[in-house]
Amino acid sequence: MATTTAPVKPGAKRPWWRSEAKxxxxxxxxxxxxxxxxxxxxxxxxxxxxxxxxxxxxxxxxxxxxxxxxxxxLQNFVDAWVTVGFGDALLSTAFITVISVAGALVSGSMVAYAIVRNWQHRLFKITYVYILAGLFIPFTVVILPLVKQTAVLGLDNPLGVAIVHIVGGISFNSLLFIAFIRSIPIELEESARMDGATTWQVFWRIIFPLLAPMNATVGIFAFLASWNDFLLPQLLIADPTLQTLPVVQSLFQGEFNTNYNLAFSSYLMALAPTLIVYIIAQRWVLSGVMRGSVKA
Known part of the structure; x- marks a missing residue:
């Protein structure tokens, strides 16, 4: 049997249990x-x-x-810090991460802006296809040439790892930035050019600030890729004292046993910066993904 509720008299206060929201x-x-x-x-x-x-x-x-x-x-955290030289590894990892994130934002946004605003030229269309082709090349195919090349150029150090991260991420980062820049009205740039702004000024003073949501998204991807990377530092960095956290943490695993309490203490300390970065940037991530998926 259907139930009915008494109507609320005009001007009467609506009870909390019958609020419109509820x-x-x-x-x-x-x-x-x-x-x-x-x-x-x-x-x-x-x-x-x-x-x-x-x-x-x-x-x-x-x-x-x-x-x-x-x-x-709680002594586990102190022991883990001392056992693997956590402080030095943290500095090395932070150096690679900061350079990689900054390089990913600058290179990806500049490449995407050049392609989007020059799409009418055939050269930039070919460049776009060439850059995206990098997404389909397996990393295992180029890892040995990279090891040889970085050693010859003297980049077998954290800086070399950061450069490889930047170059390797251009394809994916540019794809994200291209979708976002296409949603920015070109009239903003035209008005700035009428006031005498150069292309460089238009990009850094108008376009790049508008890329804040996508910068947060790309920055988090670049941060996680460089902070958690194990393979590249292990293969490229020649000096053991410059190794990163993921590499030195493997010392907790021996041939016959694993020091679980120290290992997980180290993992937890390495996890803290990623949580902090995500908490700071998470409000821009969703807006960047949603807006970048819509073409104006």
């Missing part, structure tokens, strides 16, 4: 359940990492991964 609100339970299940794929490994980082060596046996540490051992 009457129009409807929970999508299927989407909510999917989101909760998907979140467990992140929360469970994160919980496992935190718990293992706080355990003593005696508590890290088989089948004890989900048990709470008793007692908690």
């Amino acid at each position: 009457e129009s609100y409807k929970v999508n339970w299927s989407a909510t359940i999917i989101m909760l299940v998907a979140s467990l794929t992140i929360l469970i490994p994160l919980y496992f990492t935190v718990v293992m980082a706080l355990k003593t060596p005696e508590q890290t046996g088989i089948g004890t991964g989900l048990e709470l540490p008793s007692p908690m051992r």
Whole structure:
């Protein structure tokens, strides 16, 4: 039997349980359940990492991964820092990451702007296809020539790793920037040129500030790619004292045993900067992806 509610008299205050927002609100339970299940794929490994980082060596046996540490051992973080020279590795990783992110933003945006605003020329269309072709070249095909080339040029160091990250990311980053720049009205540039602005001034004073949402998106991709990279630093950096965090963290894994508590303490410390960067830039990420997918 259908139920009815008494109408609200004109001028009368609507009760809180009959507010318009509550009457129009409807929970999508299927989407909510999917989101909760998907979140467990992140929360469970994160919980496992935190718990293992706080355990003593005696508590890290088989089948004890989900048990709470008793007692908690904060000394693991100090031991992990000293064991692998975490400070030096952190500086090396930060150097590579900062150079890679800055280079990715500058190179990707400049290449994309040149292609979009000169699309009527055949040379730039060919350049666009040539750059995108880099997405289909397997990295394993070029890794050995890269190792040889960086050694010959004296780039077998963190700077060389950063340069390889910048060059290797131009294809993907340019693709993102191109979609975004196409949504920027060209009338903004035309008015600036009428006031005497050069192409360089138009790009840095008008276009680049408008790229803030996409800069955040590309910056996070470049940050994660360089911060978590294991293969390139291991192959390119010749000096062991200049190695990055992912490489030195492999020292916790021996031939016959693994120091789990120190390893997970190190992983947790290396995870902290990525969380901080994402929290700072996350509000621009979604807007950059959404706007870059729409062509004006």
